Amino acid sequence: MEKQPRLLASQLFLKNSVFEVLLNGVLLTWKEIPANKKVVSGSIHHPFKVGTSHSVSVSEILAVRELDVGGGTNDDGRWQKMPQKLTEAYPYAFTVSYVERARQHRWRCSDVTFHCSDGALRQQWIQTIREQLTALTSRPKHLLVYINPYGGKQQGECIYEQKVAPLFACASISTDVIVTEHANHARDHLKTEAELKKYDGVVCVGGDGMFSEIVHGLVSRTQRDNGVDQNSPEEKLVPCSLRIGIIPAGSTDCICYATVGINDPVTSALHVIVGDSQPMDVCSVHHNNTFLRYSISLLGYGFYGDVLADSERKRWMGPARYDFSGFKTFLTHHHYEGAVSFLPATDILGTPRDKTRCRAGCFICQHNGQLYSGDSPDESKTAPDVSDREYEVGWGVVRGKFLAINAASMSCACPRSPMGLSPAAHLADGTTDLILVRKCSRFNFLRHLLRHTSKDDQFDMTFVEVHRVRRFRFTPRHCQNDSELDLRENGKQLFSQICRDHPACSCSPAYSSWNCDGEILPHAAIEVGVHCQLIKLFARGIEEQPLFEDLANPPCAL
Ligand SMILES: CCCCCCCCCCCCC/C=C/[C@@H](O)[C@H](CO)NC(=O)CCCCCCCCCCCCCCC
Ligand SMILES: Nc1ncnc2c1ncn2[C@@H]1O[C@H](COP(=O)(O)OP(=O)(O)OP(=O)(O)O)[C@@H](O)[C@H]1O
Ligand SMILES: [Ca+2]
Structure with a gap:
């Protein structure tokens, strides 16, 4: 028989008033008792104050702890502003730490301290809350943490020590922390050494590149442990x-921003503590039946590939390198020729031009995710998920000259572009949005780019098309499979020589590079398949925000 959650109701002191405090297994509620109804003596009354009421979901309580009122300070050393009269009459106190929502999807840790006159009553409250927290089985207890000390503004260690570690400690989460010593340290440790059974999750402190290392380590390890060959593009992968x-x-x-709504370390730590879970699609990228990499956010050829290639040489500039290289690449205005073939996702709900957005508890992700990732017990594997009907409808092909070829498996929202590259893309629907930007004037390309910073539709332009697809291939013009790399190298040398000789000419090199979540791929000809919900994050998707916050950012158009 299922154990009923214990119900507790008491009158407790909070600040200078008496509150009716109720815990029912789902909510902790405290409501100020109007002065004329108070039954506890010794309070300092505010007879004209309207009673306030607060509710916190038990699932968002972080911890509860005793408070030593006599000592005058609480656990973290902060001074308690309690009138002496009150501390004498109600010397037993406990503090509940819980999640409080602030503006723009930010979460904060808030404390509320209740006082009572009876030590046994305090113990009962603490014990009951702890029992209800223990019953939340999705919460992690032991985590493996990797810190990249060189990501972003090189603040990883400091951010973790000052903002995150104290929250994990408060929530009784134990950690093994590894500060990485070189690129791919975390990936290789996860792939071969880490004792994964010991942990309830893996946390990375860093950017999209660091996250990508963790994904590669975990996905590769899972496939190896299950005897799955990553080199076969058709292979169904086993979810992590x-x-x-x-x-x-x-x-x-961008992964953090698009799954939480903000890039804020405290908010992310709190999502880990409450044990959120957000499934995510992963694209596998192959060249000639050889596995290259996984992508979770952006696969970009042309503009974003060139921005990345240029910016890697300017890492010393920190995050500003992308703006510098972005501006330079925009002025360069190179286009690339090739053929994109793709398998449209036709059996699903949703299109890239929808006005609805992927939000916490997204119905489209749930619906489309169930189509192929198999809720049936014998179908434990996830897939490059394609229905028979979709295969019959068949592949489409687009040939031409492109400024950019982008595949966004999720919105790719980030502080530079709060709506993202594909605002209606979904985190876990088993598809990627293939965005083809054909050769156009600099002015038009600028209009297109600018729309990424407003609510205007960046796809509503004659030179842009977008398809929601399950798989796609790109073949650059002049590509001959085996000698592609030689050609690329020779091509680059040839073109750079020509352009040095004729600085005014507007010719483009034959090849760009693929930007795969911030890493350069070694091949231009690639084949990509989406694996629906292959990984899970400690996140819940972006929560709907109150209307007044939305209206604070009116759109602008060019
Ligand atoms: C005029 C302003 C237009 C602003 C348009 C901004 C669009 C930004 C869209 C960003 C999409 C990011 C997708 C995420 C990719 C990540 O997996 C990857 C690894 O972290 N990051 C990048 O590749 C980093 C990619 C960073 C790209 C920055 C591009 C900046 C373009 C600036 C163009 C300036 C033209 C100005 C002309 C006067
Ligand atoms: N100790 C280390 N020394 C050098 N490089 C490292 C180390 N640890 C990880 N890396 C590499 O640093 C690269 C960049 O890291 P990260 O993604 O954290 O920051 P970023 O590139 O500044 O941010 P973003 O990916 O969000 O644009 C990653 O590709 C990762 O492989
Ligand atoms: Ca998707």
């Missing part, structure tokens, strides 16, 4: 069981 938390300390932080 451990959730991943991201404490943002990078330059773009």
Whole structure:
């Protein structure tokens, strides 16, 4: 028989008033008792004050602890402003720490301290709250944390020590912390050494690149443990069981921003503590039946590939390198020729031009996710999920000259572009939005880019098309499979020589590079498949925000 949550109701002191405090297994509620109804003596009354009421979901309580009123300070050393009369009459106190929502999806840790005259009553409250927190089985108890000391503004260690570690300690989460010593340290440790059974999740402190390392480590380890060959593009991959938390300390932080709504370390730490879970699609990228990389946010050829390639040489500039290289790449205005073939997702709900957005508890992700990732018990594997009907409808092909070819598996919202590259994309629907920006004038491309910073539709332009797809391939013009790399190198040398000789000419090099979540891929010809809900994050998707906050950011158009 299921154990009934214990119900507790008491009159307790909070600040200078008496409150009716109720715990029912779902909510902790405290409501000020009007002065004329108070039954406890010794309070300092405010007879004309209207009673206030607060509610906190038990699932968002972080911790409860005793408070030593006599000592005058609480656990973290803060001075308690209690009138002496009250501390004498109600010397037993306990503090509940809980999640409080602030503006723009920010979460904060708030404390409320209740006082009573009876030590046994205090123990009963503390014990009952702790029992109800223990019953929340989705909460992590032991985490493996990787810190990239060189991501973003190189603040990773400091952010973790000052903002995150104290919250984990408060919530009784134990951690093993590894400060990485080189690139791919976290990936390789996860892939081969880490004792994953010990942990309830993996947390990375860094940016999208650091997150990508964790995904590669965990996904590769899971496939190896289950005998799945990553080199086959058709292979169904086995989903990872451990959730991943991201404490943002990078330059773009797009995965964090698009799954939480803000890149704020405290908010992310609180999502980890309450044990949130957000499934995410992962794209696998192959070249000639050889696995190259996974992508979770952006696969970009042309503009975003060139921005990244240029910005990697300017890491010393920190996050500003992207603006510098972005401006330079915009002026360069190179286009690239090739063919994009793609398999449209036709059996799903939603299109890239929808006005609705992927938000916490997204119905479209739930619906589309169930189509192929199999809720049936014998279908434990996830897939490059394509229905028979979708195969019959078949592949489309677009050939031409492109300024940019982007595949956004999620919105790619980030502080630079709060709506993202594809505002209606979904985190976990098993598709990616393929955005093709054909060669156009600099002015038109600028109009397109600018729309990423407002609510205007960046796809509503004649030279832009967008398709929601399950799989796609790109073949650059002149590509001959085996000698592609040679061609790329020779091509680059040839073109850079020509352009040096003719600085005024507007010719473009034959090849760009793929930007795969901030890493350069070594091949231009690639094949991509989406694996629906392959990983899970300690997040819940962006929560709807009150209307008044939305109206604070009116759109602008060019
Ligand atoms: C006129 C202003 C237009 C602003 C348009 C901003 C669009 C920004 C869209 C950002 C999408 C980010 C997608 C996420 C990619 C991550 O997996 C990856 C790793 O972190 N980050 C980047 O590749 C980092 C990519 C960073 C790209 C920055 C591009 C900046 C373009 C600036 C163009 C300036 C033109 C000005 C002409 C007067
Ligand atoms: N100790 C280390 N020394 C050098 N590089 C590292 C180290 N640890 C991780 N890295 C690499 O640093 C790269 C960048 O890290 P990260 O993603 O954290 O920051 P960023 O690139 O500034 O931010 P973003 O990816 O959000 O744009 C990653 O590709 C990662 O592999
Ligand atoms: Ca998706």
